[in-house]
Amino acid sequence: MEVPAPAEVLRGPEPLMQCTAWLNAYFHQPEAIEELPVPALHHPIFQQESFTRQVLWKLLKVVKFGEVISYQQLAALAGNPKAARAVGGAMRNNPVPILIPCHRVICSSGAVGNYSGGLAVKEWLLVHEGHQAGKPGLGGSSGLAEAWLKRAGATSGSPPAGRN
Numbered sequence: 001m002e003v004p005a006p007a008e009v010l011r012g013p014e015p016l017m018q019c020t021a022w023l024n025a026y027f028h029q030p031e032a033i034e035e036l037p038v039p040a041l042h043h044p045i046f047q048q049e050s051f052t053r054q055v056l057w058k059l060l061k062v063v064k065f066g067e068v069i070s071y072q073q074l075a076a077l078a079g080n081p082k083a084a085r086a087v088g089g090a091m092r093n094n095p096v097p098i099l100i101p102c103h104r105v106i107c108s109s110g111a112v113g114n115y116s117g118g119l120a121v122k123e124w125l126l127v128h129e130g131h132q133a134g135k136p137g138l139g140g141s142s143g144l145a146e147a148w149l150k151r152a153g154a155t156s157g158s159p160p161a162g163r164n
Contacts, residue, residue: 075087
């Protein structure tokens with residue numbers, strides 16, 4: 001199987017180049033992501049005013065690398081403190097996970113909650129951002145990220161393959 005050339009070699013469209021640079025920094029130089037522009041988000045969900053759009057923008061602008069927020073706290077930031085379930089719906093409808101960091105949204109109890117990429121991926125991303133698997137901030141976690149890190153030799157910088 002031939003591996004496709006990276007976007008930097010192909011010199012793709014500017015939004016693709018920005019996205020590639022941002023994701024590369026996220027996984028290899030996380031301290032640099034705050035300095036990079038957020039790639040253009042042209043998905044229809046961002047073109048009309050809605051609670052989902054408001055939630056996703058607040059999450060993008062307020063919750064930084066290494067931080068977590070509860071569904072209820074994010075609902076309050078978006079202007080409706082009683083809309084924690086609607087925030088969960090917004091996370092499910094997030095068209096660009098990782099760029100808009102829905103993995104940083106956890107339950108008020110500290111439990112990890114759900115993620116479109118699966119629990120193991122969400123926990124891996126949180127561990128990548130400095131959280132300890134099964135510790136406060138990931139309270140109630142099943143320890144899947146910790147188990148994955150052991151299987152991967154605890155030195156790999158790559159997320160688990162596939163979806164759960």
